[in-house]
Amino acid sequence: MKTLVSALALLVGSNVMAVAGDQALKFKLVAFNTGEKDGEYHFLGATVSPDGTIGTKDFSVKEDQNGRGVGHSTYYFPAGSIETTDSFADTATHTGGHVVGKLQIVSGTGAYQGATGTGAFEGDWGDKSPLKNAMFFNIELDVKTPGS
DSSP states (O other), X not given: OHHHHHHHHHHHHHHHHHHSEEEEEEEEEEEEEEEEETTEEEEEEEEEOTTOOEEEEEEEEEEOTTSEEEEXXXXXXXXXXXXXXXXXXXXXXXXXXXXXXXXXXXXXXXXXXXXXXXXXEEEEEETTSSSTTXXXXXXXXXXXXXXX
């Protein structure tokens, strides 16, 4: 019986360790504007990581006259979701632009339960984007989950 209990404890402990820790997530995002309400712009998109894992993202942003803004994002991955608050600065014309920003991870679900951390993004839209009628971003998240 002691052996069974020890084996179960080892198995449970190893599974917890596999979930807990630091993860660097890097992926591409293709996003589309879905509308604007009260000065807040809403977007939906799909993410693709280097290993081919696909996810989705929805986000909203507010921007001032100088191209600085804040937003809120939710990333949905097969293993769980991550929510972030975002800050950014962009340079834009009437036909396109470039944006650089920072992310603060505020929560997560599934494998990302209790997540914290930071991240960064950079991207283009309009005539600056390689994809016509879409925004194209590179995103990196440094995800910390309980136990790290």
